[in-house]
Amino acid sequence: MSLVGSTGREKKHRFQFPYRWKRELTGWLFVLPTTFFVSLFGVGAILYVLYLSFLQWNLIDPVKKWVGFHNYQLILQDSSFWQSVFRTLLYLIGTTGITVPFALFIAVCMNKTFHGVRLFRTIFFMPYVVPTVASxxxxxxxxxxxxxLMNAIFRLFGLPPQGWLSNYHEALWVIVLLYVWQFTGYFAILFLHGLQNVPDSLYEAAAVDGSTPFLIFWKITLPMISPTTFFVVTVSFIFSFLSFDQIYVxxxxxxxxxxTTxxxxxxxxxxxxxxxxxAxxxxxxxxxxxxxxxxxQFRGESKWVHHQM
Amino acid sequence: MGTPSDVMTLRETVWPKKTSRTARYSSSWRIVITGVLAIVFFAPFWWMVVISLLPNRLVLSFPPQWFPFHPEWRNFFLAWEQPYFARYLINSLLVSVAIVIGQLMTSSLAAYAIARISFSGRRLVYWVLLVTLMIPGQVTFIPVFLIMKHLGWIDTYQALIVPFIGSAFATFWLIQSFRQVPQVILDAAQIDGAEHFWIFMRIILPLNKSALLSIAFLNFVFHYNDFFWPLIVTQSNSMRTFPVGLSYLIASDGSGTMWNVLMASTLIGIVPVLLIFFVGQRFLVQGISSAGIKE
Structure with a gap:
């Protein structure tokens, strides 16, 4: 690297920064725009929201009253807050519990190349690309x-029509179902990537030993793709934790x-x-x-995940 | 012997392709199961298309129509003629293209500096980015809204674009990719007296085209579909983006008086993302599958 300092193309009489300075300046200039925006709208915003959480304010009032931890107290004592925490957890477990195993199943089915596998992959991935509002x-x-249509089908089979989105107990599960449709394909592609990284030699060895497909899946595939599984579960938790569009619409x-999550x-x-x-x-x-x-995720990964040597 | 095809046949005689009976059998049940599931997953799209082409009196008929035998193309014109509909689409396209261009410019520069220039702030900036990566918009929307309000930007394009110009996600991705460029190439360029900016423009960017495209496609889709922030920051019809506008169309027509036109509007609105998806599927898939796994 120090080679460069002495071989500048610049003409001798022009003023030259020492090379180190120049490197510092270039580095800082390059990261300046990103750092500015990210600090303002990311880290800065978090600090700002921390400050706001100590205020009593309605957005319009010129007076902002400092109330310390009062807001936190209010929330923790509010039963409707705990109810929405509970519903969020239920939604989290519902979405992830259905979507992740389902995605793994589809990925295992698609793992062998056969005619039309790319078309299938496209179809499964499509719901992820479309805006939630459209779905x-x-x-x-x-x-x-x-x-x-659902109630029409129910009637056809002589079942009582359901309230679905207007039923207290069913509405959340209709939204879970939308989540399943949207994200299964996305997670299946992540799994597919993980499956394709499992070395064939392991499968061949198992085949030589005469293992059953179920045993192979349980003892080889599942441990080998555990990093992917862990990642997918975390991503699914975060996605469903932050779900808003589905519920609003x-x-x-x-x-x-x-x-209300x-x-x-x-x-x-x-x-x-x-x-x-x-808020x-x-x-x-x-x-x-x-x-x-x-x-x-960081902790669990080192504990549960089998990393290939 | 000697031609490539001969080599291929030779290889296949030494290592025959596995086409045992069990293998063929197992792949046929795979096709059946995957096919059935694919039909289920595709059904909502198909249904969208069918309803958008039906006359309104047939939309609610049962058994449902699964094929539009007399397509009413008029529905699409009706959808297009709805007040502000075209404006929603233009807004969405404009905003997401602007965000993507801005992100590519800022994050590629930052990624180059962090990956390839050893300057004092390198580690600090890296950590700031890492922290930002864990902050979702749902946590910071109140302060960002207040910042926009302070700037007088509520209900403007700036408010829809500027908060997303800096992207920790894009920067991280590009850092990963830029690190894979062999140091030898950069050393050679530096010995020849190339400045960092020249190396960045002439070597790094051309060598990382596919990473840049992946980021561009993924983030275009993400911001085109974004609903939460535009909902909060827009107030007038002329500023609303497609997802927000569509939610207003649903709300005003939720009782389902004009389902066919609503479906037609939905279909028109998802054309841009579907186009991006079909054109750039390779990059999207490559993108999402390497983004998370390699960290």
């Missing part, structure tokens, strides 16, 4: 309680708050009731939860 339109038609948190609650507090302090305190909760999840 929600179809879901409306499917699960409308009055004239939806399909139910607006209803009926009777039965689909943490993020939706946060949105309502902030932009419908203008409780900026409370900010909830944002901090959300952030801590995500940090916890990321930490668990």
């Amino acid at each position: 929600a339109v179809v879901w409306f038609r499917f699960f409308s309680s009055s004239d939806g 399909l139910t607006e948190g209803g009926p009777a708050d039965s689909t 943490l993020v939706y609650d946060l949105f309502e507090q902030g932009f419908e009731f203008f409780h900026i302090g409370i 900010s305190a909830m944002s901090i909760f959300l952030f801590l939860f995500l940090l916890g999840l990321t930490y668990l």
Whole structure:
């Protein structure tokens, strides 16, 4: 590297920065735009939201009252907050519990190359590319309680028509189903990538030993793709934790708050009731939860995941 | 002997391709299962197309129509003629293209500096980016909204574009990719007296075309589909993006009086992402499968 300092093309009489200075200056100039935006809208915004969480303020009032940890107290004592935490966890487990095994199954089916595998991959991946709002339109038609296709099919089989999106107990699961349709293909592609990295020699060795396909899957495939599985589960947790579009378009948190998750609650507090302090305190909760999840991923990965040597 | 095809046949006689009976059998059940599932996954799209082409009186008929025997292309014109519909689309395209261009410019420069220039702030900036990677928009929307309000940017294109210009995600991705360029090439260029900016423009960018394209396609799709932020920061119809506008069309027509036109609007709106998807599928798939696994 030090070679470069002495071989500048520049003419002698022009002023030259020492090479180190120049390198420093170039480096900082290059990272300046990204660092500026990222600090302002990322790290800076987190600090700002922390400050707001200590205030009582309604967005319009010129007076911002400092209330210390009062907002946090309010939230922790509020039973509806805990209900939305509970619903978020239910949604998290519902979406991930269905989507991830399903995606793995599809990936295993697609792992062998056969005619049309690329077409299938395209079809499974397509729902992920389409905006959630667009998919929600179809879901409306499917699960409308009055004239939806689902109820029409139910009637055909002599089953009682359901309320779906307008039923307190069913609405959340209709949204879970939309999530499954949207993300299974995406996760299947991640799994497929993991499956293709399993060395063939392992399968060949198992075949020589006369293992059953089930045993091969259980003892070779599953341990070998555990890094992918871990990653997919974490991503699915984060995606469903942050789900908003589905809920806003399909139910607006209803009926009777039965689909109000943490993020939706946060949105309502902030932009419908203008409780900026409370909404900010909830944002901090959300952030801590995500940090916890990321930490668990780091910890868990070293503990549970089999890394190939 | 000697021609490539001979070598191929030779190889196949030494290592015959596995086409035992069990292998063929196992791949046929794979095709059946995958095929059935693919049909299920594709059904909502097909249904979207069918409903968008039906006359309104047939939309709610049962058994449902699975093929539009008398397509009513008029529905698409009706969708297009809805007030502000074209504007929603133009806004979405404009905003996501602007974001992608901005991100590519800022993040590729930053990635080059972090991957290839040893300057004092390297580690610090790297850590700031790593922290930012864990902050989702749902956590910071209140402060960012207040910043936009302070700047007087609510309900403008700036508010839709500027918060996304710096991207930790894109920068990380490009750092990974830029690190794989052999140091020898860069050393040679430096010995010849090339400046960093010249190396960046003439060597790094051309060598990392596919990473740049992956980022561009993925983030285009992401921002075209983004709903949360545009919902918060837009107030007038002339600023709304397609997803937000569509949610208003649903809300105003949720009772389902004009399902066919609503489906037609949806289909028109997803054409750009589907186009990107079919053109750049290779890059998208390559992108999403390497983004997470290699960290």
